[in-house]
Amino acid sequence: MSNVVLGVGGGIAAYKVASLLRLFTEHGHDVTVVPTASALQFVGAPTWSALSGKPVATDVWSDVARVPHVRIGQQADLVVVAPATADLIARAAAGMADDLLTTTLLTASCPVVFAPAMHTEMWLHPATQANVATLVGRGVHVIPPASGRLTGADTGPGRLPEPGDLYAACLHLLESAAPAAPSRGVLAGRHVVVSAGGTREPLDPVRFLGNRSSGKQGYALAAVAAARGARVTLVSANVTLPVPAGVDVVEVGTAIELQDAVTRAAKDADVVVMAAAVADFRPRTVASSKIKKTHAETVAGPDESAPTIELVRNPDILAGLVQARGDRARGDRLRPIVVGFAAETGDAAGSVLDLAREKLVRKGCDLLVANEVGDGVAFGTDTNTVHLFYRPGLAGAPGERTAGPAPKEAIAAVVWDGIQPLL
Numbered sequence: 001m002s003n004v005v006l007g008v009g010g011g012i013a014a015y016k017v018a019s020l021l022r023l024f025t026e027h028g029h030d031v032t033v034v035p036t037a038s039a040l041q042f043v044g045a046p047t048w049s050a051l052s053g054k055p056v057a058t059d060v061w062s063d064v065a066r067v068p069h070v071r072i073g074q075q076a077d078l079v080v081v082a083p084a085t086a087d088l089i090a091r092a093a094a095g096m097a098d099d100l101l102t103t104t105l106l107t108a109s110c111p112v113v114f115a116p117a118m119h120t121e122m123w124l125h126p127a128t129q130a131n132v133a134t135l136v137g138r139g140v141h142v143i144p145p146a147s148g149r150l151t152g153a154d155t156g157p158g159r160l161p162e163p164g165d166l167y168a169a170c171l172h173l174l175e176s177a178a179p180a181a182p183s184r185g186v187l188a189g190r191h192v193v194v195s196a197g198g199t200r201e202p203l204d205p206v207r208f209l210g211n212r213s214s215g216k217q218g219y220a221l222a223a224v225a226a227a228r229g230a231r232v233t234l235v236s237a238n239v240t241l242p243v244p245a246g247v248d249v250v251e252v253g254t255a256i257e258l259q260d261a262v263t264r265a266a267k268d269a270d271v272v273v274m275a276a277a278v279a280d281f282r283p284r285t286v287a288s289s290k291i292k293k294t295h296a297e298t299v300a301g302p303d304e305s306a307p308t309i310e311l312v313r314n315p316d317i318l319a320g321l322v323q324a325r326g327d328r329a330r331g332d333r334l335r336p337i338v339v340g341f342a343a344e345t346g347d348a349a350g351s352v353l354d355l356a357r358e359k360l361v362r363k364g365c366d367l368l369v370a371n372e373v374g375d376g377v378a379f380g381t382d383t384n385t386v387h388l389f390y391r392p393g394l395a396g397a398p399g400e401r402t403a404g405p406a407p408k409e410a411i412a413a414v415v416w417d418g419i420q421p422l423l
C-alpha cells in the first residue's frame, strides 16, 4: 500500500479531512498527517494522531535526528493538501519553507494534490487564481472546490468536496502515477467497452421513462481501465459527469441507441462491461407532441381519467452480446469477455445474491457484478458494495469475492482485477 502525506491547512473544512484520513487508513494506506499550526486551531493533534496511528508535528524542530522535513516528502507516494487555504496556496506557490508542510512540498517528487476550500471571494480573487495557476503549471493537481453552502449563510464555489470524492480522485492518481504498481499498463493493447448511466425511453417530446443510475460506477470503470493502459470506449447514457482522461465517449439516450453503439464498439473489443442500467421496456408509441390531460369535469365530479401507456420489451443487450460472440462447443475463441452488472433489491423470490446467481446463468455472461440498490443505496452515492460471480467452469476464473463498501473508484479497480485473469 502507499505512503500518503496528508497536509491539513487551517480552515474549518479540516473536520471533513478527518473522514478522508479514515478512508485512506481503512483501505490500508500508510498516512502521515502534517497539519499547519493553524489547522490545529480547528482539529487538534490528538485527533490526527489517533486516526493515523502516528505522532504529528507542524514544525521542523521535532524528531530532528530523523530529518523529517526532507524524509517525509522524499518517501511519499502522494501528497494531499486539504483543505488548501488561500494562505497555504500562496506559500506553496512562492516556494516558502517555513513549516513542516511547506518543506515537505518542496522535497516531494511524487504527485501532489491540492483541494482548495475557502470563501468564494478569496477563491475567486486574482491573487489566489494566479497562485493556483502557478501550482498547476508546476504539475500540481488541483481538485476544484465544490459549490454550495459555505460556513455562514452564504453560498458559492469554495466548499471542500466530500471525502469520498477526494479519496476517489487521490486513488486514481495513485493508480495512474505509481510506476511500479503491478496494475500499471496491464490493459495496454486492449480495447475495452464500458456502458454507463441509465437509458431514457421517451413518451413524448418532454417526458421519458428513466431510472436513478448516475453513471458514477461506469465512469470509474472507464477511468481505471484507461489508467491501466486500455483503449476505452465509454457508451454513456444520460450522464453529466466529467469524461475521464484518455477515454472516447459515445453519447446515447435510449436502449436501442445504446445497443447500436455497444454492438458497433464490441466488434474489436477484448472486454465489454455493461454497467449501464438499461430500461427493459419502452413505450410502444412515442407521441409527436406533448400528451395533454383532458378537462371533462362533470356534475358527478372532477375528471380523473388518465392514459394507459402500453410498453414493449427492449432487447437484452448483454444476452445479445453473449449470443453474438460464437459457440464454445465449436471451439470458437470467446471474445469479447462479457461482464454484466446486476442491480438487485432482493425480494420474496430470493436474496440479492440468489437473484444474481440465477441472473448469471440466465444471461450467460462471464462475470456478473452484483450490487444492492434501493433508496439511497448505490444509485447516486459515492460508495458501493459488490459481489463478483463467474460463469461456472470458466477457464482462468478466480473465486467469487465481495468488495466494499468502498468508493466506486476502488470498486472499479477490484472489478478490473477480477477481469484481468480472464484475458
Ligand code: CTP
Pocket (backbone or CB within 6 Å): 255, 274, 275, 276, 277, 278, 279, 280, 314, 315, 316, 317, 318, 319, 339, 340, 341, 342, 343, 344
Ligand atoms: N441489460 C441489458 N439489456 C437490458 C437490460 C439489462 O444489457 N435490456 C444488462 C445491464 O446492463 C446489466 C445486466 O443486463 O449488465 C443486468 O441488468 P438488470 O437490470 O439487473 O437485469 P435485467 O436483465 O433487467 O433482469 P431483471 O428484470 O430480472 O432484473
